[in-house]
Amino acid sequence: MSKEKEIVELLMARTKAGTQSWEPMAREDEFATVVGEGFSIFVRALEPRERGDDTPDYELILKDNNDRDVLSIYNAGEDVEWKDLQVLHDTARRSALKVDASIDAVLRQLKKQG
């Protein structure tokens, strides 16, 4: 497994376990998380391109503590597939927008109301 793929998989696992939290950024559909004491990872959905369908492109960027882009995966790369980025983006979105907590709260309310 490539290191890039390992990063994506670990991020997904840690986010699902709730030990890695993401934040929504100013740009639409962009989420960021801080790893360690200086690395930031951004994952972003881009406008659909001319691929014959309306699925978006995905971009993952790793920035170091000097704010330099040290790794950039656009759609796919080093055994990372488009689907991996799509799932990571969705997982990050759910963490950043606290989707699960909101759904749980709504469910609790609805059950309470009978």
Added chain:
Amino acid sequence: LQAFRDFLVANWGSIASVVGLAVSCVTLWVARKARESADAAKEEARRRNLSEDLQDAHVKSEQVGLFIRDGNWDRVFLRSQEISSLCSIVLKRWNKELNGNSKTQINLARDHAGSIAKVAVRAHRVQPSEKEIVNVSAAQRRLNELLSSELGEALRVIEGKEHSDV
């Protein structure tokens, strides 16, 4: 009295050594205390500089909010870049003083500032949609919150130190 004089005369060398040792110990103690005070003053001055930089970034983030409200994207871009640079300086300069949580918060603040700057660059060419303005405003509020929290923490440390010194 004569016996005491005789004792002094017979043992003046040993007495002088004991007195010398005592003087050395006192001098050493005074020097150590002076160094500790100087180190504490230096550390406090550094903390004050840290809080000044965070205060500066915080003021700029409030200005970003006003410029977003007015649609002044050139200034949003400039101020966001300045905040991003200030966060980088803080992270580098006070690497030892900041704890892990503070580093994460300041890193996030830098990420938000960078993201706002990117929106502002695009907004210079294409007018942002309502949704984009809502997103960028939310990011500015979060940026402000992160910087306020870190500024509060820096001030708390300084004030805690002042109280412990009193």
